[in-house]
Amino acid sequence: QVKLQQSGAELVKPGASVKLSCKTSGYTFSTSYMSWFKQIPGQSIEWIGMIYAGDGGTGYNQKFKGKATLTVDTSSSTAYMDLSSLTTEDSAVYFCATWFAYWGQGTLVTVSS
Amino acid sequence: DVVMTQTPPSLSVAIGQSVSISCKSSQSLVYSDGKTYLHWLLQSPGQSPKLLIYQVSNLGSGVPDRFSGTGSQKDFTLKISRVEAEDLGVYYCVQATHFPNTFGAGTKLELK
Numbered sequence: 001q002v003k004l005q006q007s008g009a010e011l012v013k014p015g016a017s018v019k020l021s022c023k024t025s026g027y028t029f030s031t032s033y034m035s036w037f038k039q040i041p042g043q044s045i046e047w048i049g050m051i052y053a054g055d056g057g058t059g060y061n062q063k064f065k066g067k068a069t070l071t072v073d074t075s076s077s078t079a080y081m082d083l084s085s086l087t088t089e090d091s092a093v094y095f096c097a098t099w100f101a102y103w104g105q106g107t108l109v110t111v112s113s
Numbered sequence: 114d115v116v117m118t119q120t121p122p123s124l125s126v127a128i129g130q131s132v133s134i135s136c137k138s139s140q141s142l143v144y145s146d147g148k149t150y151l152h153w154l155l156q157s158p159g160q161s162p163k164l165l166i167y168q169v170s171n172l173g174s175g176v177p178d179r180f181s182g183t184g185s186q187k188d189f190t191l192k193i194s195r196v197e198a199e200d201l202g203v204y205y206c207v208q209a210t211h212f213p214n215t216f217g218a219g220t221k222l223e224l225k
Contacts, residue, residue, distance in 0.1 A: 061214075
């Protein structure tokens, strides 16, 4: 069955960067798209961007350009999202998902000094 | 960006009741391939979102047929017939026709 396993919760200081992972199994990763989302608890969901694992081609929400960088490692069927220059406004749960049908369990990122 | 307006923001229902949720977009959601990429998700408390309906009216995998989706262009509706306890949570519509993909604010379904 399809599984998306995300990395564990992160506590990071303002100004730092963090790299989140989303390890997949149960489907052909190399010919699929992976999207990433941000959700502040109690609020709706924002689409950050997507990456095609076949060639690494990306599309970003303008709001997150410069903040998020999406990459993939097809050898391990894993997608990554780098978040840079973190502020308290980046504190949220981040999800990976493919085709809106399969979702990771989410990674809580807390930015605090 | 395409604005997705969901109503109502919350619903209080009894088990067995039927309910509808509306989602209206600020632009047509018909893509150049003729398909409409409007989906419905349910986020149960503390869980990841789950796909209920894709492309307006297609049931997601394992989703009971108590759920149905209708609509076209800019006006869409999710109907839940005979609400069950497991249906409680926040429902979101999301459009994937235009970049960036955008979500509605959500409709919280609670027990009366």
